[in-house]
Amino acid sequence: MNLETPALIIEEGQVRRNIAKMAGIAAACGVALRPHAKTHKLPEIARLQIGAGSKGITTAKLAEAEIMAEQGIDDIFIAYPIVTEAKLERLATLSRRINVIAGVDSLEGATAMNETALRRGVPLQVRLEVDLGFGRTGVPYDHALELAAAIAKLEGLQFRGIYTFRGFFMNGAPTLELEAAGLEEGRLMVELAERMRAAGLEVRDVSVGSTPTAEYAARVPGVTEVRPGTYVYYDRMQAVLGSCTLDECAAAVRVTVVSRPEPGRLVVDGGSKTFATDVGPGAPPLHLIGYGHILEEPDAVLERVSEEHGMVRVPEASPLRVGDVLHIIPNHICSTVNLHSRVYLQDGGQMRELPVAARGAIT
Amino acid sequence: MNLETPALIIEEGQVRRNIAKMAGIAAACGVALRPHAKTHKLPEIARLQIGAGSKGITTAKLAEAEIMAEQGIDDIFIAYPIVTEAKLERLATLSRRINVIAGVDSLEGATAMNETALRRGVPLQVRLEVDLGFGRTGVPYDHALELAAAIAKLEGLQFRGIYTFRGFFMNGAPTLELEAAGLEEGRLMVELAERMRAAGLEVRDVSVGSTPTAEYAARVPGVTEVRPGTYVYYDRMQAVLGSCTLDECAAAVRVTVVSRPEPGRLVVDGGSKTFATDVGPGAPPLHLIGYGHILEEPDAVLERVSEEHGMVRVPEASPLRVGDVLHIIPNHICSTVNLHSRVYLQDGGQMRELPVAARGAIT
Known part of the structure; x- marks a missing residue:
């Protein structure tokens, strides 16, 4: 193939090895693996991950989930608060077709989602996002129990559990001790789930872990799922962090x-x-x-x-x-993939061009 | 229009005013205006610019030029060194269809282009890129005359003149005095053109100017063309620089x-x-x-x-x-537009969705 540059080339053999390695870690720990598809944005790679034992995938945005669902991916966690009426309508429509769980991190958002669920007659599954200090979305840890209790009362919603993205920072300071960070991430979330259960809530899902922390967080008893994304390709940031070579x-x-x-x-x-x-x-x-x-x-x-x-x-x-x-x-490979309309999958001497199906799916 | 967010909205009335203002500046100075299309990446906006008096457009990459040409834009300057055989073939093909000028900044690049031109029997028009200190592409100022003389001898090429992108830095230090910077940019390039002419070279084009410097560089006698891009939409960087409100x-x-x-x-x-x-x-x-x-x-x-x-x-x-x-x-609006698959043109109460035709056209 006469490849015009610049071109993003993916080594398919290495992708398969990366997928197998993380699948092995999750299986050994007895947790579900639900890779974040934001890294590859390709239904074809999502199918490889599911073929290797992943339960389903994670996306950040509803539009990504819609594109993946169109291509046959039927179990998706949208790890993002969906709050507007138009998007909630789309979520309800998607929920009729596939198994979908949405993130929620505020009572306003949960209330709007509940109204859509009741109006459409579609029960919507949710997980509460908890912030362990990263300072992005997510209810602050100390307020999570109260909010979970309020959400669990909403009749249109099915409260499934809790999730977090820990990030590489805690309180603005970098975290380079990945093992300690991953174990703490898992422990904090399991403790929170236990407190919720003690308060009478049913908490099925305790979902944690990004590429650098997943293998450690997965070891914590009570964690049910990890959601690494970047591991499928890895990148220089992960190599510097020590997640890969x-x-x-x-x-x-x-x-x-x-x-x-x-x-x-x-x-x-x-x-x-x-x-x-x-x-x-x-x-x-x-x-x-x-x-x-x-x-x-x-x-x-x-x-x-x-x-x-x-x-x-x-x-x-x-x-x-x-x-x-x-x-x-x-x-950073995830946002780099987002710049490319197509990638080139290389497998030995063969090279195939693939459009990046979920590129730019930001809505 | 029920607009899902995030969405990039363009105010069409303001675009027309920005286009008219820069067209007026160029006309008053008697220089050609050849806007850089990298900002909008839209044939429709390029046509507005040409309709307001622009001679043609500028692009960075060949792929952008090809997309614009497909949509009827027939006079394009590709302000980038094109050096590989596959791209030179595409350039020759494009040159048969429309008026195209390419950038060149090395003898290796010019020699490769010359070979393609002779093999294909298509004379290729070139301008030599000159670096005034920005440190990107471009032959260093002091070596420009020598390289221009060598390029002008290549039989397959038509040496048209010189161009520069000054940038906001000189020798690593910021330049915030736009008027002084623009006047100097024009003066240095006109002086260089005069030295080339004194050495027997024909220099028709002296092309300079980005959004912050174009209106000043255009005033320098001997400058023939300015190439601002961002002015069509402007952005916060330009407002901070003082190019716009x-x-x-x-x-x-x-x-x-x-x-x-x-x-x-x-x-x-x-x-x-x-x-x-x-x-x-x-x-x-x-x-x-x-x-x-x-x-x-x-x-x-x-x-x-x-x-x-x-x-x-x-x-x-x-x-x-x-x-x-x-x-x-x-x-920065140019690279922001590149992230969006579509933009929404707003004109009073009307809103239209437009795909960003030349988004991601990096080859």
């Missing part, structure tokens, strides 16, 4: 050197429209250097990007020249 | 408050997949606060983003609640 990274962007204006600098044909900038150089807790890891020239640094230009600092003696091809593991 | 910004992202976990924080349904992060908080020379300007609550700060979450710091007394709708002018 660079060899386990299954995705790299192929670029071409288009200019070498001076001995110490070359320019490649991918910039901020090719490499995500949401995890950039200097981002704590990673202290990343540059926007990606250049496989052919590990000492070179992709130090600046504009939309279509990537400026690479190279040793002056580097033999790289205009027309040369490089492969770069991006810092 | 916030009132002139024609594009805003409509978002919904999905959570208010504590009095001082709310979360909206757009994050780094909705707002570009390549010009983020603290980016010099802008010293921007947050990822955008929130129209309904100017004192609130969109201070953190993850892919689908935008964390907004609000005054504790703010009455905003779950379900409320906000409009946010993004820091």
Whole structure:
């Protein structure tokens, strides 16, 4: 295949190995695995994950879930508060077709969802999002029991349990001790579930874990499910965090050197429209250097990007020249995938082009 | 129109005013206007610009030019070095259909292009990119005459002239004196063109100017063309730079408050997949606060983003609640448009959905 650059290439063999490894961890711990599909955005990869034992998938947005459902994925957790009438109508419609669970983190949101459920005559399954200190969505931990009790009373909703995304920060400080972080994440959520049960609530799901913490959180008795996403491809951020090695990274962007204006600098044909900038150089807790890891020239640094230009600092003696091809593991693969209309799946000598079905599905 | 959020809304009346204003500046200075289409990525807006007097458009990548050409745009400058054989073939094919000029900044690139031109029997028009200190692509200023002389000897190429993108930095230091920067940009390029002419080269095009510098660079006698892009919509970065007022910004992202976990924080349904992060908080020379300007609550700060979450710091007394709708002018509109599969053109009470035709056209 005459591949025009920049192009995002996925090594299918490595994807299968990454899928098998995480499936093995979940199985060994006796927890369900529900991978976050935001990383790949591809029904085809979701099917590989389910084929390897995943119970279903996770998405962030309703639109992603709709696209996955159209392609036959029939068990989806939407880990996001859905609060507007139009989206709640769509959720009710989706709930008639497949098994779907939605996130909720406020009484206002739960009340609106309950009204839709009652009006449409569709019971809607929910999990309460709990914030362990990341400071995103999620009810603060200390208010979770009270809110869960209020939600459980809403007749149109089926209260399923609780979930969290811990993140890499606690109270603004980086967490690099993944094992301790994962164990604490699991323990806090199981303790909360126990308090809810003591108060008379039925809590079936205790869902935790992202790629760096899943394997540790899964070990905590009482955790029922983990939701890692990035592990399917991994990326440079995960390698720096210690979740994987660079060899386990299954995705790299192929670029071409288009200019070498001076001995110490070359320019490649991918910039901020090719490499995500949401995890950039200097981002704590990673202290990343540059926007990606250049496989052919590990000492070179992709130090600046504009939309279509990537400026690479190279040793002056580097033999790289205009027309040369490089492969770069991006810092953050999920948002990088979101920039690409298509990816190229490589399996040995074979390469297939796949449209990124759920790219840009933000509604 | 029942608009699901997040959604990128474009005020068509303001777009027309922005287009008319820049067209007036170019006409008054007697220079051609060739807007960079990377901002809107829409053939429909390109036609508005041409209808208001633009000579043609500029694109960064060949794929953008191909999409614009398919939609009837017939005069395009691709301001990017095209160096690989496959892309040069596409360039030759495009050159048979429309008037196209390509960028070049190295002898290797020019030589490869020359070979394609001779093999295909299609003369290819080129402009030499000159770097005034931005440190991206472009031959260093002091080497430009020598390279231009070498390119002009290549029989398959038509050497048209020179162009530059000055950027907001010179030698790593921010430039906020736009008038001085624009005048210098024009003067340096005209002086270079004169030296080339004195050496016997024909230099028809002296093309300069981005949105912040175009109106000043256009005043320099000898400049023949300006290439602003962002002015069509403007954005918060341009407002901070002083190129426009916030009132002139024609594009805003409509978002919904999905959570208010504590009095001082709310979360909206757009994050780094909705707002570009390549010009983020603290980016010099802008010293921007947050990822955008929130129209309904100017004192609130969109201070953190993850892919689908935008964390907004609000005054504790703010009455905003779950379900409320906000409009946010993004820091950088060009890369923000690139995240959206569609935009919504608003003209008075009418709203139309338009696919972003050249979104993600990075090859």
